[in-house]
Amino acid sequence: MDASEIARLQQYLGAKFSVPNLTVRGRANKDDSAEVYLGDEFIGVIFRDDEDGDVSYDFNMAILEIDLPAKPAS
Secondary structure, eight states: OOHHHHHHHHHHHHHHTTOTTEEEEEETTEEEEEEEEETTEEEEEEEEEEETTEEEEEEEOOOOGGGSOOOOOO
16 A cells, blocks of 8 residues: 555544544555554554455454453343
């Protein structure tokens, strides 16, 4: 992804999620994806899919169970 495409994705995601400190950064040696950060915390990867001239993006975010709030007592 080039710098213009990354900037457009960052603008879209920041507005969509109302998060001003969300950044999208290029990946070394990869031109089909970019990393997404919330502040300094890595939160996921955006993959670019260019199939038959139709461009789409897939945002992949892994959530670890240990990062979730505690289960409510039953």
